Each structure stands twice: as structure tokens, then as C-alpha cells.
Amino acid sequence: MPEDAIQRVVQALKDLGTGAPGVPYFHEGIYTPVGFERANFRVIGNLMAGIQKKIVCVDGGNLEILSTPGFSISVIRVAGIAFKGFERAKNRFPQRVECFCIVKTVFEGKEKKFQISYFPVKEEHAEFLPGGYTLSTEPGRIEALWELNLKPLSAISNHARKYAEWFYLKRILEFLEEGDVVLRDGIFQVSDEIEAGIAKEIFEKARNRKVGLAALAKTTSLLTDTGMPVVQVLQTLADQWQIEAPWYYFPVAENLDPDVNADIYFVKFCNSMDYAFRFEVMRQTLPDPFPLLTFLHAHSQNCIFPGYPYILVAADKIARVEQKEGKPLYLRLLSLLGKDRRIRRAIKSLDAHEMISKY
Amino acid sequence: MDVCGQIVYGSFGEILIRAKKDAKIEIGSLLVAGENPAYLLQVYDLEYGSQLEKTHLELTSGLQIENKEKLEFIEGEIQNYVIARAKAVLEVRKDGGRERVGVPKRLPEFFGTVQEVTPEFLSFLEKENEDGVFLGNLRSGSRILPIPVRIPLEESLTHHILITATTGRGKSNLLKVMLASILKTRKCGVLIIDPHDEYFGRSGKGLKDLEGADENLVYYTPHTGNLHARNVRRLLVNAGDIKPWDFGGVVALSDAQSQGMYVLYGKAGEEWLLTLFDEEPEALAGKLGTVQVDTVAALKRKLSFAMERFYGDESKTIFTIQSGLGVNTISEIVTMLTDGKKVVIDASSLSNEAELLLASALARRIFEEYKQRKKDGTLEQSPVVSIVLEEAPRVLRNEESIFSSIAREGRKFRIGLIGVTQLASLIPGEVLANINTKIILGTEMQLERKTLIESASQDISTDAKLIASLEKGEALVTSIFTKFAIPIYAPLFEAAFRQKEKKEKKLLIGY
Numbered sequence: 001m002p003e004d005a006i007q008r009v010v011q012a013l014k015d016l017g018t019g020a021p022g023v024p025y026f027h028e029g030i031y032t033p034v035g036f037e038r039a040n041f042r043v044i045g046n047l048m049a050g051i052q053k054k055i056v057c058v059d060g061g062n063l064e065i066l067s068t069p070g071f072s073i074s075v076i077r078v079a080g081i082a083f084k085g086f087e088r089a090k091n092r093f094p095q096r097v098e099c100f101c102i103v104k105t106v107f108e109g110k111e112k113k114f115q116i117s118y119f120p121v122k123e124e125h126a127e128f129l130p131g132g133y134t135l136s137t138e139p140g141r142i143e144a145l146w147e148l149n150l151k152p153l154s155a156i157s158n159h160a161r162k163y164a165e166w167f168y169l170k171r172i173l174e175f176l177e178e179g180d181v182v183l184r185d186g187i188f189q190v191s192d193e194i195e196a197g198i199a200k201e202i203f204e205k206a207r208n209r210k211v212g213l214a215a216l217a218k219t220t221s222l223l224t225d226t227g228m229p230v231v232q233v234l235q236t237l238a239d240q241w242q243i244e245a246p247w248y249y250f251p252v253a254e255n256l257d258p259d260v261n262a263d264i265y266f267v268k269f270c271n272s273m274d275y276a277f278r279f280e281v282m283r284q285t286l287p288d289p290f291p292l293l294t295f296l297h298a299h300s301q302n303c304i305f306p307g308y309p310y311i312l313v314a315a316d317k318i319a320r321v322e323q324k325e326g327k328p329l330y331l332r333l334l335s336l337l338g339k340d341r342r343i344r345r346a347i348k349s350l351d352a353h354e355m356i357s358k359y
Numbered sequence: 360m361d362v363c364g365q366i367v368y369g370s371f372g373e374i375l376i377r378a379k380k381d382a383k384i385e386i387g388s389l390l391v392a393g394e395n396p397a398y399l400l401q402v403y404d405l406e407y408g409s410q411l412e413k414t415h416l417e418l419t420s421g422l423q424i425e426n427k428e429k430l431e432f433i434e435g436e437i438q439n440y441v442i443a444r445a446k447a448v449l450e451v452r453k454d455g456g457r458e459r460v461g462v463p464k465r466l467p468e469f470f471g472t473v474q475e476v477t478p479e480f481l482s483f484l485e486k487e488n489e490d491g492v493f494l495g496n497l498r499s500g501s502r503i504l505p506i507p508v509r510i511p512l513e514e515s516l517t518h519h520i521l522i523t524a525t526t527g528r529g530k531s532n533l534l535k536v537m538l539a540s541i542l543k544t545r546k547c548g549v550l551i552i553d554p555h556d557e558y559f560g561r562s563g564k565g566l567k568d569l570e571g572a573d574e575n576l577v578y579y580t581p582h583t584g585n586l587h588a589r590n591v592r593r594l595l596v597n598a599g600d601i602k603p604w605d606f607g608g609v610v611a612l613s614d615a616q617s618q619g620m621y622v623l624y625g626k627a628g629e630e631w632l633l634t635l636f637d638e639e640p641e642a643l644a645g646k647l648g649t650v651q652v653d654t655v656a657a658l659k660r661k662l663s664f665a666m667e668r669f670y671g672d673e674s675k676t677i678f679t680i681q682s683g684l685g686v687n688t689i690s691e692i693v694t695m696l697t698d699g700k701k702v703v704i705d706a707s708s709l710s711n712e713a714e715l716l717l718a719s720a721l722a723r724r725i726f727e728e729y730k731q732r733k734k735d736g737t738l739e740q741s742p743v744v745s746i747v748l749e750e751a752p753r754v755l756r757n758e759e760s761i762f763s764s765i766a767r768e769g770r771k772f773r774i775g776l777i778g779v780t781q782l783a784s785l786i787p788g789e790v791l792a793n794i795n796t797k798i799i800l801g802t803e804m805q806l807e808r809k810t811l812i813e814s815a816s817q818d819i820s821t822d823a824k825l826i827a828s829l830e831k832g833e834a835l836v837t838s839i840f841t842k843f844a845i846p847i848y849a850p851l852f853e854a855a856f857r858q859k860e861k862k863e864k865k866l867l868i869g870y
């Protein structure tokens with residue numbers, strides 16, 4: 001690459017993040033932003049003694065195995081890892097469920113829809129997975145879905161994985177006791193009607209069973225209205241105001257949605273790492289999130305990812321579907337499906353990249 | 360058996376095992392994989408394993424040691440662990456009620472768990488060679504198992520044994536333990552040339568204190584002093600019993616000197632040494648005719664020195680030229696050995712050459728005796744005879760030495776050597792190859808380890824670290840008579856007495 005072009009790129013980004021912090025920017029209407037204030041930074045306690053209950057972290061992973069314009073096959077893995085303090089706790093539900101997922105494109109009149117079907121790897125895990133969904137792409141129903149009309153089916157596989165995560169979460173609530181907490185890897189914001197439906201059931205069920213719900217996202221694209229990432233602004237402000245991690249920041253917004261009730265926090269657990277995370281709590285299920293924050297801070301003092309709670313690392317590890325797992329499954333499916341010339345040709349319509357990359 | 364690890368990867372001869380937390384897997388540990396067939400695995404190397412990348416670990420370490428963060432490994436036992444490299448050394452297959460033990464030709468089950476070996480698993484070893492030579496107890500890493508390791512008596516002694524280690528690693532103790540285990544049997548005679556006078560037990564506990572010593576052990580010493588036991592004899596050898604060929608490999612002689620020696624023996628017969636020492640070189644050269652005066656003078660000087668005639672006082676040397684004294688010693692010793700007795704020669708006050716001369720003379724007489732018995736057809740009924748040689752390379756590297764001949768041919772005549780040395784590398788490869796049992800104690804010297812590994816009866820090419828890590832008393836036995844290179848611990852010889860006194864369970868199972 002020419003050095004001068006790189007220099008010009010660097011120059012173009014030089015002033016990024018030097019402007020005014022602004023206020024958090026929310027596209028949707030349910031959140032009203034709150035300006036940044038020093039008083040909203042608070043220190044997270046060091047003692048984990050207050051956490052006696054089980055914390056279950058739920059995460060999921062998926063990998064598309066085979067794709068044609070008309071259907072896509074992927075592997076989905078959903079996991080729930082439980083800890084009491086630093087010790088793993090036993091679950092009465094499967095720690096990990098796996099399934100194959102087929103996403104098919106179907107047309108009802110002029111409307112394009114996606115049919116999602118789940119095929120559990122172990123039949124006894126079927127009750128922890130949804131049977132299937134049909135996702136409509138009709139413009140105006142859910143804005144995000146309209147965009148999907150233009151995207152490959154692999155994008156729908158990600159939706160399918162999210163549904164499976166939600167479904168699994170809903171199911172395991174039945175095995176938890178009052179005071180236990182489910183920590184979701186991600187956020188509570190939903191992107192379509194199916195998610196919204198399951199999430200609503202979950203909030204209801206959690207409230208009834210007195211199980212806390214929280215979420216921590218390892219990445220966040222939340223910006224301020226001056227175009228700066230919120231995590232960057234908060235860390236800069238913390239430095240300016242000489243606030244040392246572990247801290248949490250609250251509130252960044254007021255939640256006006258009567259259904260969701262998710263409060264957004266930002267947390268930083270490790271001073272020497274440049275990582276802060278978006279953390280959400282379903283207020284009605286977990287009125288006092290501070291013992292949980294203490295737990296997460298203690299779990300963040302780990303060597304694998306300093307500053308990021310170990311329980312999430314552990315859940316990610318078990319839920320992840322590695323790329324290398326895909327190839328043998330792809331070959332197995334191809335050997336069976338490829339016998340049918342029509343299907344073989346359908347597969348060929350999307351694998352030209354793969355062919356040329358062998359060169 | 361408790362699970363201590365799991366096979367995660369590897370190949371034949373290099374099986375990688377992830378060790379379970381707190382599993383005491385060491386270099387040399389014996390593990391068992393599978394059930395039928397079950398595989399006995401031996402660990403030969405250990406290394407750290409981690410789910411985290413090296414640079415990540417380095418960063419984390421930096422955060423810790425530079426006091427930036429107080430970090431720890433949550434569930435550290437899952438993230439970080441020990442990987443053991445092992446090789447399969449035995450395959451044990453149960454066939455009906457029978458156990459078939461053989462060399463592994465397959466890999467144990469992939470991802471199978473491994474357990475620490477138990478005495479029960481190795482019980483087949485206990486049954487082997489029950490009247491053999493006891494070497495020590497089987498060892499798994501530093502864990503000593505109550506399983507005696509023995510090698511077959513007659514076969515192992517006639518196929519020669521080498522005990523090798525650096526100083527202080529327990530060579531002498533091991534030899535005492537071995538000798539103790541065969542003291543009672545008359546199936547083998549053993550000649551022990553003892554340069555440090557440490558086996559009989561002149562001033563402490565020794566072989567003399569063991570059961571059977573009165574009948575089967577004889578001690579020859581130049582200094583009988585106040586030792587009046589029935590089995591103590593004064594060491595005195597008449598020069599008439601020493602023949603020219605006994606000097607082969609003992610004294611460096613030129614061709615002329617060697618020829619002169621044989622001419623003299625031809626003329627003077629059994630009195631050849633008396634003649635050499637009594638007469639002036641000029642006169643003797645004149646009588647011999649073909650031998651130069653200078654040659655006679657040099658021969659006289661060299662042989663006098665070897666026979667310790669430099670004292671000027673005949674009572675100080677074990678070689679006497681006085682008629683009638685010590686005339687039967689060599690034949691007496693040979694008779695005892697061929698009768699299955701153990702003879703210890705106190706060579707502590709002898710010069711190196713005198714010691715070798717005596718050993719050489721004795722070895723040659725035994726060799727001659729057994730050659731004759733082979734001709735007579737009586738050899739097979741005779742006890743095997745073994746000769747213990749300290750600092751074995753002194754004689755084994757010299758082709759003229761009788762010991763080199765025994766190393767090569769002794770087996771045919773039921774005679775063997777037990778060589779003890781620090782420097783196996785000085786022994787010629789051909790001789791080393793003829794020594795079919797090697798007991799390797801700790802040695803730091805790489806060259807020595809290499810020599811031993813290359814000449815071992817089993818493939819121990821991966822065991823350099825194992826050998827280097829051997830502690831006092833720990834050894835690796837590689838032998839054509841063992842199914843694999845067996846790690847052992849030779850118990851302290853003195854401990855047998857202490858335990859007997861305390862009436863405790865004997866550690867020396869082979870006694």
C-alpha cells in the first residue's frame with residue numbers, strides 16, 4: 001500500500017474524538033438521553049460476599065454451513081453457564097443445546113418470507129429450542145427486516161440464533177430460583193416482532209419467578225450526538241475527573257417503554273484496560289443490580305480477558321461454533337444433498353467465490 | 360484407578376496427555392490407558408499447556424508483576440495445565456482368563472482417559488523371575504510400587520550386566536542389593552573384586568550379615584587382622600600361579616618385552632617370575648639368548664611394579680615368590696566360584712595394576728575351567744559364574760584383556776561380567792552391545808546418556824531427560840530380559856537391617 005495514502009487516512013481521522021462529548025444518541029423513541037455528569041460515575045464494590053445466588057450467563061453462536069439463494073443451513077449453539085461466586089454451579093437444564101437450522105425463502109403472493117426450522121442434535125434438547133418461525137419482510141412492519149430483503153440468507157441465520165437464545169433463556173427460567181440472575185450476552189433491545197414476542201414472555205416469567213435479568217454487551221455501537229462512541233466519551237471523562245475503575249455510569253438515558261424497562265449502564269472493571277461495556281438491567285426483575293456488578297467486577301479480575309467478566313468468557317467458549325467445525329459438516333451435507341442435480345446447481349450459484357479463492 | 364489425564368493428541372511413541380489438576384504426573388510416571396487392551400504408558404517429558412496465547416500470557420504477566428492489576432485465573436485448571444508426553448511401553452490383553460503382555464503396536468483410544476498405574480495392574484511382573492536377581496522395586500516417577508523387579512538369574516548373569524552412574528548415585532548400594540538377593544542360591548558363583556572394601560562389611564553391615572553368608576560367602580583380604588570368621592581368608596597369591604598371559608591388558612608391554620616374557624616362561628616354567636626377579640638382567644638375557652638385556656630390564660621393572668615388589672618387604676604384597684605360600688589361592692577361589700559361592704576380594708590396598716593382575720588371573724582360570732567343562736560335557740550342570748568389575752572400562756576397552764574375551768564369548772561358557780562404571784562411553788561399542796542388561800542410574804553427562812541410549816536393549820531414545828532426572832537409588836533398567844525399560848528404585852541396603860530390627864514390613868521384597 002502506498003505510504004502517502006495511509007498518511008492521508010490517518011490525517012483524516014486525526015481530529016476524531018476531540019470535539020464536545022454531546023449526549024447519547026438513541027434512534028428509537030423509547031429512550032430519552034441524559035447528559036454526562038460527574039455524579040453519575042459510581043465506584044463498584046470489591047466484595048463479592050453479597051452474591052449467594054446463582055448467576056447464569058446465556059450466550060449463543062452460529063455458523064452457516066451451506067447456502068443457496070433459496071435456503072441456508074447453519075449450526076446454532078446456545079449455552080447457559082452458571083456460577084456461584086468463582087465456582088461453577090450445577091444446572092438442572094442442559095448447559096449447551098445444539099441444532100441445525102434451515103432458513104428457507106418462501107413467497108406468499110408478492111411478499112417474501114423466511115421460514116426458519118430448528119433440528120436439535122439431541123432429541124432430548126428439543127424442548128429447549130423453538131420449533132420454527134416465519135419472518136415477514138413486509139416493509140413498514142419492522143424496519144430492520146425490510147433491509148433483510150436485500151441481504152443473503154446468512155443474515156437470517158443470525159436472527160434464528162437470537163430467537164434460539166431467547167427461547168432457551170425463557171425455558172431455563174423454569175429451573176431457576178428466586179434471587180438467581182440470568183445474564184444475557186448482548187442487550188435487551190430487540191430487532192423484530194419474533195424477538196419482541198419472546199422477550200416479553202421472558203420479562204413476564206422472570207418477574208413472576210423473581211429471577212433477575214441483566215445483559216452485558218462486549219461491543220456497543222452507541223454514539224453521542226457528536227458522533228463519538230459513548231464508551232470512549234465515558235472513559236475520557238473518567239480520566240478527566242480522575243475516577244478510577246471499577247466504576248459504573250448511570251443513567252445515560254431514561255427508558256419510557258412500559259414493556260421493556262431496561263436500564264442502560266456503562267461499566268469499566270479494569271483501569272489499565274481500555275474497555276468499558278454496555279450493561280443493562282431489567283429494573284423490575286432486578287431492582288438492586290449492585291451485588292451483580294460486584295460479582296462481574298470480581299470475575300473481571302481474570303487473566304484471560306482482564307476487565308471482562310469471566311462468566312461471559314466461559315459462556316462464549318462453550319457456545320461458540322468454530323469455523324473449522326463447518327467444513328466437515330459442509331462436506332457431509334454436500335455429499336447427501338449434492339446427489340440431487342437441482343440442489344447441486346442451487347449451491348453452485350453462491351460458491352463461485354470459494355472456487356476462485358482456491359486459486 | 361483414579362483418572363489423572365486424558366489423551367488429547369499425538370502419534371505412536373509420542374502420546375500427548377492433558378494432565379488433570381493436581382495429578383502427580385512426573386517424568387517417568389507409569390500410566391494406564393484403556394481396558395482391553397490396556398496400555399502401559401511411560402511419561403518422558405512434561406510441558407505447560409494453555410488455552411491462552413503466548414503473547415496474551417505475557418501481557419497478563421506484565422499487568423501482574425508491574426502491579427497494574429490484581430488478576431487471577433478463574434477456573435485456572437481449565438485454562439492452564441500440564442501436557443505430558445508419553446510412549447506406550449506395554450500392551451496387556453485379557454484373553455479369557457489369561458493375560459497376554461506384549462509390545463504395543465497400536466495406539467490407545469483417542470481421547471481416552473488415563474489412570475495412574477496400580478500394583479494390581481502390574482501383578483504379572485511380580486510373578487516373573489521369582490528366583491532371579493532382585494534389582495529394586497518398580498517405580499512410577501518418584502512413586503515406589505510394592506512390585507519387585509527381577510531379572511532371570513542365569514541368563515542375565517551370563518549375558519552381562521552394566522551398572523552405570525556418576526559418583527554418589529547408588530551404584531554400590533544397587534550391587535549390594537543384587538548380591539544380597541542371590542547370596543543364598545548356589546546356582547551362581549560371583550567374584551567381586553572390591554577396590555573399596557565395601558561389600559563384605561568389614562567395619563559395618565555388609566553381605567556377611569545376611570542369611571546364608573556363613574555358607575556361601577568367602578572374603579579374601581590382605582589384612583585379616585582380628586577377623587577370625589570361618590569365611591575370612593588371607594589374600595596371598597603365589598607368583599607361580601601367575602602366567603604370562605595374565606598380564607595381557609594389565610601391563611603395557613612392547614612386542615619385544617612380550618616375546619621375552621614368553622621365552623622366559625618357556626625356559627623357566629612356573630618359576631619364571633622367581634627367575635625374573637632373582638636374576639640380574641645381564642645374566643638372564645644371556646641365558647635366554649634371543650632377548651636383549653634392556654628388554655629383560657624393562658620387563659623386570661614393569662612386572663615388579665605390577666606385582667607391587669616396590670615395597671621391598673614381601674609381606675606387604677599379595678604376590679609372593681616364596682615357595683609353598685599362597686600356592687592354592689587361585690584354584691581355591693575358582694573351586695568356590697564353580698561351587699556357586701560368592702567370593703569378595705578386598706583390593707582396597709592393591710595398586711591398580713595388582714588388582715587387575717589378580718582379577719585377570721582369576722578370570723582366566725575360571726574361563727579355562729569352564730572351557731574344559733564344556734569339552735567334558737559337564738558345563739550345563741555347573742553354576743554360572745559372574746565377575747564384578749569396578750571401573751569396568753579399564754579392562755573392557757583393551758582387546759587383549761581376558762575380560763574383553765569374556766564379554767564376547769563368556770555366554771557360551773556360562774561366565775558373565777557385572778561391570779560398574781561412571782563412563783560407559785569408554786567401553787567399545789561391540790562390547791557394550793554384548794552387555795544385554797544395563798542398569799542406568801543418574802548421570803548428568805550428556806555423552807554418557809547418549810552412549811547408553813544408543814546401546815540400550817529397548818528404544819529409550821526419548822528418555823534422556825528421564826535419565827538426567829534420576830535421583831539417588833533411582834534407575835532405568837534396559838534389558839533383553841525385561842518387556843520394557845523398567846524404572847526402578849533400589850532400596851537402601853542398610854535399610855533391610857533397620858527394618859528387620861524394627862520387625863517392620865520389608866521394603867526389600869527381593870530379599
